[in-house]
Amino acid sequence: MKLEGGTIIESLVAMVILVVALGTATMIYTNVLDSDKQAKELKAWSLVQEELSEMLNQNRFIDQERSKDGLYLSIAFANYALASDVTQISWIVKDENEIIVLKGDRLLYNR
Amino acid sequence: MIKAGALFYAIVLSLVIAIMTSSVMLFGYASRSSSDLHKAELRVLENAESGIQLLKSGELKLQFGEKTKVDLFGEETDSVELLVRSWGGFRLASSTAFFRSTSYKITALIGTRSDTGSVSLYLTDKDKPLAVCGRTVINGSAMLPKAGIKRAYIEGQNFVGSEFVHGQISQSARKLPEFDRSLKKEIEALLAGHQFSVDDSILDVSGSLEATIENNFDNKTILIRSPGNFLIGPGKLKGNIGIVSSGTMIVGNDVVLEDVILVAPKILFKKGVHGSFQAFASDSIILEEDVVLDYPSVLGLVQTKVMKSGILISKNDSVSGTVFSIRKDDLTASSCIRLNKESFIYGQVYTNGWADVQGTIYGSLYCDAIQLKTPSSVYENHLLNAVIDGVKLSSHYTGVALEDRSRGTEIVKYLK
Numbered sequence: 129m130k131l132e133g134g135t136i137i138e139s140l141v142a143m144v145i146l147v148v149a150l151g152t153a154t155m156i157y158t159n160v161l162d163s164d165k166q167a168k169e170l171k172a173w174s175l176v177q178e179e180l181s182e183m184l185n186q187n188r189f190i191d192q193e194r195s196k197d198g199l200y201l202s203i204a205f206a207n208y209a210l211a212s213d214v215t216q217i218s219w220i221v222k223d224e225n226e227i228i229v230l231k232g233d234r235l236l237y238n239r
Numbered sequence: 240m241i242k243a244g245a246l247f248y249a250i251v252l253s254l255v256i257a258i259m260t261s262s263v264m265l266f267g268y269a270s271r272s273s274s275d276l277h278k279a280e281l282r283v284l285e286n287a288e289s290g291i292q293l294l295k296s297g298e299l300k301l302q303f304g305e306k307t308k309v310d311l312f313g314e315e316t317d318s319v320e321l322l323v324r325s326w327g328g329f330r331l332a333s334s335t336a337f338f339r340s341t342s343y344k345i346t347a348l349i350g351t352r353s354d355t356g357s358v359s360l361y362l363t364d365k366d367k368p369l370a371v372c373g374r375t376v377i378n379g380s381a382m383l384p385k386a387g388i389k390r391a392y393i394e395g396q397n398f399v400g401s402e403f404v405h406g407q408i409s410q411s412a413r414k415l416p417e418f419d420r421s422l423k424k425e426i427e428a429l430l431a432g433h434q435f436s437v438d439d440s441i442l443d444v445s446g447s448l449e450a451t452i453e454n455n456f457d458n459k460t461i462l463i464r465s466p467g468n469f470l471i472g473p474g475k476l477k478g479n480i481g482i483v484s485s486g487t488m489i490v491g492n493d494v495v496l497e498d499v500i501l502v503a504p505k506i507l508f509k510k511g512v513h514g515s516f517q518a519f520a521s522d523s524i525i526l527e528e529d530v531v532l533d534y535p536s537v538l539g540l541v542q543t544k545v546m547k548s549g550i551l552i553s554k555n556d557s558v559s560g561t562v563f564s565i566r567k568d569d570l571t572a573s574s575c576i577r578l579n580k581e582s583f584i585y586g587q588v589y590t591n592g593w594a595d596v597q598g599t600i601y602g603s604l605y606c607d608a609i610q611l612k613t614p615s616s617v618y619e620n621h622l623l624n625a626v627i628d629g630v631k632l633s634s635h636y637t638g639v640a641l642e643d644r645s646r647g648t649e650i651v652k653y654l655k
Contacts, residue, residue, distance in 0.1 A: 138246055145253045152260040159267035166274045173281065210309070211298035232282070233312045235289035237296050239647035 165229075168199070172221035172230035175201050180217070180234070189215065189238070198224050213239045276341065283336040283343040286311055290319035290334025291345050295648045304436075325425050325434065327500045327517035328537045328561060328639035329651055331456065346456045348535065348651040351640035353587070353602075358382050359629030360404075361605040364411045367620050369609065372396050375622045377404045379629030382411040384620075391621055394613055406630075415591050415607050416642045418565050426541045429502050430521050435462045435481050446470070454479040456654045469503070471496075478655070498654065524550045526558075534585070535651045536560035537639055542574045549575035552582040552598065561639040563589040575610070580624070585632070589641045596622060601631040605641070 134142075175196055183189070183203070193202045200222045208214040215238045221230040289311055293299060301307050304324045311317040320335045326348060333346040359379030362369055369383050370391035381388075381404045388408070390398040428434040439460040447470040454461045456479045469484040472491030476482070480499040488503035490496070492511035501518040508518075510527040517537040518524060524538050530553070532538070537560050542548045550564050562584060564574040573592035578584065582598035587605075594606040604627050611621040637649040 141246060141249060145249065148253070148257065152257075152264070155264055156260070156267070159264070159271075166271070169274075169278070208293075209313070211293060211296040213298060214293060214296050216312070232285065233289075233317070234285055235292040235311065237292040237648070239296070 168223060168229050171197060172199055172201070175199055175221060176203075176219050176230065176232070179203060180219075184236070199229065208235055213237060279338050279341040280343065282317070283338050283341050286317050286319055286336035286338070287334045287343045287345045289317075290321050290336060291332060291347055291650070293319075294321055294323055294330075294332040294334060295349055295650070297648065327429070327519065328422060328426075328539060329517075329535070330648075331654075333456070344457065346654045348654060349648050350535065350637040350651040352647045352649045353632060353634070353636045353638060357603060357629060358605075359406065359603055360627050361415065361603070362411055362609060362620070363415050363607045364413050365608065365620075370618070370621045371400075371403055372398045372621065373624040374399055375624060376400060376626045376628060377622075378406060378627070378631070380404075380407040380409065382409050385410050391618075393611075393618060393621060393623060394615070396623065415605055418563070418589065418591065419640050419642060422640060423541065423565065426519055426539055427543070429500070429519050430541060430543065432483060432502075435460060435483070439481070444469075448472075448482075449474050451475040452480060453477040471501075498652075522546065522548050526550075526552050526556045528553045528555050530556045530558075532556075532558045532560065534559035535638070538562045540564040540574060542566040549577060549592070552576070552578045552584065554579050554581045557583045557585075559585040561587045561589075561641065563587070563639070563641060565589070565591050573607075576606075577612075578625075586636065587638045587641060596625040596627065599626040599628075601626075601628050602636070603627075603629050603632070 179194060179201060183192070189205050191204045193200070195201070201219060203217060203219045206216045206218070208216045215236045217234045217236055219232055220228060223229050293309065301321060301323050306320050306322045308318055308320050311319055318337055322333045324331050330349040331346070332349050333344060335342060335344040358381065360377055360381040362383050364384040366386060367384060368386035369388045371388060372391040372393050373396040375398065388403045425434065439462045442461060442463045444463060444465050445467065448463060449472065451474045452461060458479060461480045463480065463482045465484040468486040470489045470491060471482065472494030475495040476499050477497040482499060482501050484503040486503065487505040487507060488501060489507045490509060490512055492509050496514035496516040499516045501516060503520055504522040506518050506520045506524045508526045508530050511529045513531045515533040515536050519539045521541060521543045524540055536558060538550055538558065540548060540550050542565065550562060552558060562576060564576050566574045574590060575592045575595065576588060576590045577595040578598035580597045584600045584602065586602045588594065588600055588603065589605040591607050593608040593610040594604060595610050595612055596604065609620050609622060611618040611623055637651050
């Protein structure tokens, strides 16, 4: 059987459409993955705030680890270098794959 | 063979698909940008609050009125610009955090925490006992003269309580705990007209002020000056405003004052004034009846000349905050604070002169002497129907650092 060839323009247009379609699909896929990361970060943020407010309300200034919904939070207290009556609170939230989702620091006057 | 028209259909279809997919991509991009912005905002908010915590510490030894940039966590990604200056009896602290193009500023008044279980009554030892009569209540620990405390019978009223002091009694010293020197200097500078900067916006008025002015603490201070006697009201004055008069300042009950500082030799608050502000005088501060000053108000008198001076709190007045009356070191004339019947103070009262307490204090009273003036006589170191209750003062109460002891600091109020 003899197949008829398209014109060069038709071939080029088809290739462009294919490239654009594949590129778009990749970008959408990346975005979807990113939105999952954003949701994780938000969850991590709320976990940190929840834990910190509980610790501060109870004056419980000891290093602590906690896990919730597949996120692992660790909070550490240290003396702040620039002022002896200020504590530096540092937190790291990791996911199940040990990837850091969120990290941050806060100062607290403790006199 | 495919017909030539198929190319047209393919292009139209690809355009439609392109529009749809780019919309999805644009939405994704917008969502990510918004999320990044939100994260940046949370970060600067955290950092600005950390800056305020650092300012509460006071260990950075910042120069008053000078902006200082601090790299909070040593990673050069979290910077704050800190500024501290005096605002009457308090410190005005501001912390501005930056991250990329986002910034956030917090401004707050910082005061000194009250000590838990601190002294309710401190009366200097002048070798005379404290005499109580009527329905006098002293709740909380008291530091009294070595001669102690006794029952008295005056104005036909004997002491009717079960205990003289509901709390621990200790012996007081012959001198009152010293008033904070730096605060005294600042108030003296205010009274001498030096504390407001020449860079402030100055508004000269005479006679009276009828205006509504709100000034943010991010702006320059608005300094309203009057050369003589001066009436404030009607109107509203709020925020970063200093009002200075060289004569008598009269505050009408038709003016709303919030966060402002009033400075004059004599200040008179007309009946029914309601507000929250700081007032400093060198001669007298008189509150007519029904005046309500909300937290965090400050009434301060620093006597600069040899003359009778004092603060008068009248019937049905209520002051939440700090009231102090002190004299300059080289003066011997005494200053006073008088609380009439049915007056109420929630906070700190300090005078290195004498106090006449016939009302109620929920907080502490530090005084050199107590004087009770009745229609028939004047009694020394007598309390009649007075209530001094330090237990009723919240442990979270934050006021002015009156004494030379450094206690912890706390936010008094967040400002705009």
